[in-house]
Amino acid sequence: MMKNTDTKLIVIGGSAGSLQVILEMIKKLNIELKFPIVLVVHRKAHSTSILPVLLQQFSSMEVVEIEDKTEIKNNTLYIVPADYHLLFENKKIMSLDSSEKMNYSRPSIDVTFKSAAEIYGENVIGVLLSGANADGVEGLGYIKKNGGKVWVQDPETAEVNYMPKHAVDEVDYDLIITSNNLANYINQL
Secondary structure: OOOOOOOOEEEEEEOOOOHHHHHHHHHHOOOOOOOOEEEEEOOOOOOOOOHHHHHHHHOOOEEEEOOOOEEOOOOEEEEOOOOOEEEEOOOOEEEEEOOOOEOOEOOOHHHHHHHHHHHHHHHEEEEEOOOOOOOOHHHHHHHHHOOOEEEEEOOOOOOOOHHHHHHHHHOOOOEEEOOOOHHHHHHOO
């Protein structure tokens, strides 16, 4: 159904209530993906990051917390560190930025979605999960405008439905996903 051999990147944004969806997804992902997945999750600034360690326990993919100038490799799950925005310099290198917060957030999902859309165009899929603010909605619109695909968590299944509800209301989305079927859609790519 979603067959698309042109996917070069999946960027997933989430906030409050998104961790359970992410855990469900990584448990069910195929071992060999032909593209990377980047996670932008709102976290407290200056928190020591147990998220990569936690996710690695459930993932067959390598889980990497991004550092400045991290090289992008397929079949890798990247996590944006707390208190930094993530930008794509090109299709090979990611960089970190500590400019002001967007939508009260750093990392901002919007910042990363827009950067991904500029670099990857029609080859990116943006996925927005549960969350309590509007971060990510504008970025999804930008992905769509640049030819990429937009997936949104079903607001009915989101622990905190504010983010996905705004996305469904404001963005021309391609697919509504749930924690149960997200990995299946990714595996089909």
